[in-house]
Amino acid sequence: MNPDSIVTLQVQFDQLVQIHPEEAALEFWFARDLQAPLGYARWENFMTAIQRAIDSCKTTGYDPEHHFRGVTKMVPLGSGAERPVEDFMLTREHVQNNHSVREMLGQRGIKAENLPPEEDIKKLERRVKAEEKKIESKSGRIPKD
Numbered sequence: 423m424n425p426d427s428i429v430t431l432q433v434q435f436d437q438l439v440q441i442h443p444e445e446a447a448l449e450f451w452f453a454r455d456l457q458a459p460l461g462y463a464r465w466e467n468f469m470t471a472i473q474r475a476i477d478s479c480k481t482t483g484y485d486p487e488h489h490f491r492g493v494t495k496m497v498p499l500g501s502g503a504e505r506p507v508e509d510f511m512l513t514r515e516h517v518q519n520n521h522s523v524r525e526m527l528g529q530r531g532i533k534a535e536n537l538p539p540e541e542d543i544k545k546l547e548r549r550v551k552a553e554e555k556k557i558e559s560k561s562g563r564i565p566k567d
Contacts, residue, residue, distance in 0.1 A: 431459060434459045435451070435456075435459070438451055438452075438455045438456065438459075439451060440452065440511075442511075448513070449513070450491075450511045450512060450513055451511075451512050452493075452495070452509050452510070452511060452512075453468060453472060453509055453510040453511075453512055454495070454507070454509050456512065472490065472510055472512075475490070476490050488513070489512065489513040490510055490511075490512060490513075491510060491511040492508065492509075492510055493508075493509050493510065493511055494506045494507065494508060494509070495507055495509045530549060530553065
């Protein structure tokens, strides 16, 4: 990713940051606000990424409730009425991790939105395993005693 893109994203993220009303030190973002800047065209695709991040958070021993809070927001309709939509409050840790993962996938030629939902996990797992094998074959091994 080039430096100009990073600066542009940083400015966008800074404009979208929210401060929790009950905990002034807690910065968060609404997932729907970050969907487009992170390159997700569809909410369903972004939900898949959020669910993976939640699963990863659980796997690493962190409490997902500290970083992913499901909320319902009211959005205006063209008629002037409002309707509820599902959203998430995301902490800085999720946003930085998601950006890093997307950058790594992009460097490997993978664009998450181009993968059908049923294939994306399997395809990513295969690519990651292939990359791990390449790295392992290039690196030296610790000799056994």
